[in-house]
Amino acid sequence: MIEHLISGEELQEFGYFMRKKGIEELIFYSKGTTSLVFLGKFQGKKVVVKLEREDTPRKNFKREAEILKLLEGHDITPELIDYGIFRGKEYLVREFAEGEPLLYADVEKHHLIEIAKKTxxxxxxxxxxxxxxxxxxxxxxxxxxxxxxxxxSTRRKPKNLTSAMAMLFLNENVISKRIREKFRINDEFLVELKKALKEYKESKNVKKILTLISSL
Known part of the structure; x- marks a missing residue:
């Protein structure tokens, strides 16, 4: 499945390299644009291991590791375990996020509130x-x-919450259609949310948005 991206010898060597780092039971999980993704165990916890692909169009793991370090202790993303270089390729290890991607998940109100808080x-x-x-x-x-x-990026103007609210409620996509139907969201709610988001862009005060979501 991945033989054209990494040789059997290199894969075996990477597994040995990871074991020396304390990462056990390494198995292939998926492939992305920039990386090969593996699952493993570290001190009894499930972890994700990303190894840079030979044909990657960009090197991003160092920046991602730096961002994950900044986010430590904020309960937004799973903790970084390790970052380094193997045979000239970057790798990154983090704790595994248990659950389903929002795109496929059955979303409850408390999830919507948590998304707003974390973004x-x-x-x-x-x-x-x-x-x-x-x-x-x-x-x-x-x-x-x-x-x-x-x-x-820490250089761009952050727009995480406004992007999330647009995806969840305002845009026409699979996620918003499912959520609007499940929570019977009407036009009045959407108008109030747009007003609250406009205010948020100026003040960064999330209270009105959380109040609206809590009313669902």
Missing amino acids: HKLDVLGIDHGQIQGGKHIIIGNAVWIIDFEKA
């Missing part, structure tokens, strides 16, 4: 995720996690 916290921290609107980088489980900060 607001990102805004306050000055970090723009850059890919919130796709729905694949928000994981819904016992907790809500935001993952994959490869394209995140």
